[in-house]
Amino acid sequence: MMSETALRDLNLLPKSERTTETSSKNILTKPYVEHTGENIRGKQRENIVSLVEPPVNGIEVEHSVSEVVVAEVEYIDSDKLNDVKDVDKSLKVLLDGLGSKDWVLLCETLNNVRRLSIYHKEALHAILDNVISLVVKALKNPRSAVCKTAIMTSADIFKAFGDRVIDSLDHLLVQLLLKSSQDKRFVCEAAEKALIYLTxxxxxxxxxxKLQPYLKNRNPRIRAKASMCVSRSVPQLGAEGIKDYGIDKLIQIASSQLSDQLPESREASCALLLELQTAYEKSSVLAPEQDTSSDPPQVHSWEQFCESNLPKLTAQAVLRVTSITREGLVSGL
Incomplete structure (x- = not known):
């Protein structure tokens, strides 16, 4: 059961996340203002950020109120991340770094979480719950560089730890669904990739x-992303898994999104219904018990199965979709 705190995160995104920032495929460049008195890290952090403060008219100028600094952030693919130099030292400062208000240090620490997940996941496992809580906090950060790096961190955590993240997943899932539903394309794409890793x-x-409650969320974009996750996840059950989970439950889940507001929800629903139809018709495991009193024994068809497990109008909609879609696939349309 999701906590009330997790559900509250499903409100509309804050206005601070709607601002437009310049981005490219691999590099994000963003000017920002720091007040005098704050510690400016002068050295260039490895693969993370460089700070530049050019002179004005050839003269060094001391800013009495504020100074403008230009930061470059590089997003590193997982397969290009190098191992940490000192595992024990990295672990010792990891939680403090994740809780830092210095966004550059925070991005660096998030990348260290990624490195530890890839190269030393058992060492990271002891503090995984605390790490995930702080990654969730980073996902809420209004600075897009932090947010995207946290999303990439989530994807690497899913790959490294799999089912072991399930007890800490609620808040993380909320944020990823939100980020995959927002208007910043490069953040949205990263979140969608992380959700694929999740499934x-x-x-x-x-x-x-964990996904089912979001299929009824008031935000149609959240429902659409959750539907897509469900559609990707169910086929991995296989025939035996579908039987154990209950194909009757799954067809009700799939049909619930068939008339949803956004086309992504409806398309995900159609894809899942076709998957269930194929599994039902081809797998003897999913076929209901035969009626041995008749000669020859009768097996319920897909149509009979839908009509016996769904309300009449819903069953008609499901049958219409699966028959039309299948005919289109057969004819090559």
Whole structure:
């Protein structure tokens, strides 16, 4: 059951996340203002940030009120991340770094979490719950550089720890669904990738109950992203897993999004219904018990199955979608 705190995060995104920032495929450049008296890190952090303060008219100028600094942030793909130099030292300062208000240090520490997840996941496992809580906090950060780096960190955590994240997943899932539904394209794409990692590396049996409440969320974009996750997760159950979970439950989940507001929800619903239809018709495991009193024995068709497990109008909609879509696939349309 999700906590009330997690559900409250499903309100509209704050205005601070709606601002437009310049971005490119791999580099984000953003000017920002720091007040005099704050500590400016002068050295260039590895693969993270460089700070530049050019002179004015060839003369060094001391800013009495504020100074403008230009920061460059590089987003590093997981397969290009190097191992940490000192595991024990990195672990010792990890939680403090994740809680830092210095956004440059925070991004650096998030990348260290990624490195530890890839190269030393067992060492990280002891503090994983605390790490995930601080990653969630970073996901809420209004600075897009921090947010995207936290999203990439989430993806690496899913890949490294799989089902072991399930007890700490609620707040993380809320934020990823929110970020995948917002207007900043480069943040949205990163969040969608993280959700794909989630459905690949976390067992559907554990993940589907976490996703179901979001299918009824008041935000249609949240419902759409959750529907897409469900549609990707269910096929990994296989015939035996679908039987154990209950194909009758799954068809009700899939059909609930069939008339949803956004096309992404409806398309995900159609894809899942076709998957269930194929599994039902091809797998003897999912077929209901035969009626041996008749000759020859009768097996319920897909149509009969839908009509016996769904309200009449819903069953008609499901059958219409699955028959039309299948006919289109067969004819190559």
């Amino acid at each position: 690949v590396w976390v067992s559907p049996v554990l993940l589907l109950p």
